[in-house]
Amino acid sequence: MFTLTKSFAFLATILIHLHLSAAAPMQARPAPRQNPRPTSPSGSGSQFANAPGGGGVTGPSTSTATGSSPPTDVTTGTACDVSTASIDTSGTTLPAPSFSPSFIGLGVGTQNYTCGSAGTYTSTGAFAELFDVSCLVGQASFTSLQSTAFAAWNSSSSTSVSSTSSILSSANVISSPITLGQHYFITNPVTGSGLSPKWDFTSNALAGDADAFVVGTKVDDVAAPTGSVDVDWLYLTNLTGTLANEVYRIDTQGGQAPASCTSGSADITVKYTAMYWLTGGSF
Ligand SMILES: *[C@@H]1O[C@H](CO)[C@@H](O)[C@H](O)[C@H]1NC(C)=O
Numbered sequence: 001m002f003t004l005t006k007s008f009a010f011l012a013t014i015l016i017h018l019h020l021s022a023a024a025p026m027q028a029r030p031a032p033r034q035n036p037r038p039t040s041p042s043g044s045g046s047q048f049a050n051a052p053g054g055g056g057v058t059g060p061s062t063s064t065a066t067g068s069s070p071p072t073d074v075t076t077g078t079a080c081d082v083s084t085a086s087i088d089t090s091g092t093t094l095p096a097p098s099f100s101p102s103f104i105g106l107g108v109g110t111q112n113y114t115c116g117s118a119g120t121y122t123s124t125g126a127f128a129e130l131f132d133v134s135c136l137v138g139q140a141s142f143t144s145l146q147s148t149a150f151a152a153w154n155s156s157s158s159t160s161v162s163s164t165s166s167i168l169s170s171a172n173v174i175s176s177p178i179t180l181g182q183h184y185f186i187t188n189p190v191t192g193s194g195l196s197p198k199w200d201f202t203s204n205a206l207a208g209d210a211d212a213f214v215v216g217t218k219v220d221d222v223a224a225p226t227g228s229v230d231v232d233w234l235y236l237t238n239l240t241g242t243l244a245n246e247v248y249r250i251d252t253q254g255g256q257a258p259a260s261c262t263s264g265s266a267d268i269t270v271k272y273t274a275m276y277w278l279t280g281g282s283f
């Protein structure tokens, strides 16, 4: 199965190289990429930076032909090299990254809360789908993706995170969303108590690679510069897993619990979106 997948990836890589060769200057001969996400701006990943189509196209899209699909890099399941993209944490005191960006995921999901005896909500974790937005870096739509995505998600009658892909697609936020993976919470794998956030690409973009996850430790947590309706911006580092060395949650929209609750009332989920930037890692 593993060998078959690799063979398919190799074949598909060649096809994509052929497809792109008209628009992008090529290095001599395409080879299967052993280390598909270089942390330096040079290297084979950079050929995708100027690829046609701009990835998941935003705005009105009249074409659904195969030729307009994002130039997906089948060796990672993701599209464009983001190693030179910069993480905009302006308006906050979040630290600068120590590693180059590897993945940018638009997170669409819910923050979950339970009502405590004091009549206030406490967080019980979150669940979100992460969509690849790497090919939209630099496009006009990029800086408002979290807002357009939030508007579509929050106005949807669905509360199911599994329907977020079709919601983004029908609202034309991203015409053909590519799922990187999921963000959710697990029991802290080191201490065995408390919850830790996990970013898990093992079922989607890096399916078949059991190491394609990171569990994070929160290092920094600041109020969203956009206001108190939006959940905090965060900076985390790797606790376990090799998907990333650092994770930023920025550009948040929604997700905050009401200020008070009636003790004993049911748990709630609050819709949110955010941009998750993963840096470093071994993929
Ligand atoms: C949070 O709520 C979602 C529903 O949006 C659910 O799928 C998920 O399991 C919940 N996660 C936790 C940690 O409660």
Ligand SMILES: *[C@@H]1O[C@H](CO)[C@@H](O)[C@H](O)[C@H]1NC(C)=O
Residues within 6 Å of the ligand: 238, 239, 240, 245, 280, 281
């Ligand atoms: C995080 O990843 C680095 C490798 O880049 C490793 O040296 C370090 O031990 C990891 N941190 C933890 C807490 O595992």
Ligand SMILES: *[C@@H]1O[C@H](CO)[C@@H](O)[C@H](O)[C@H]1NC(C)=O
Residues within 6 Å of the ligand: 154, 155, 229, 253, 254
């Ligand atoms: C999300 O939609 C609900 C109505 O379903 C509304 O009450 C709420 O204010 C919206 N959230 C934001 C942050 O706009």
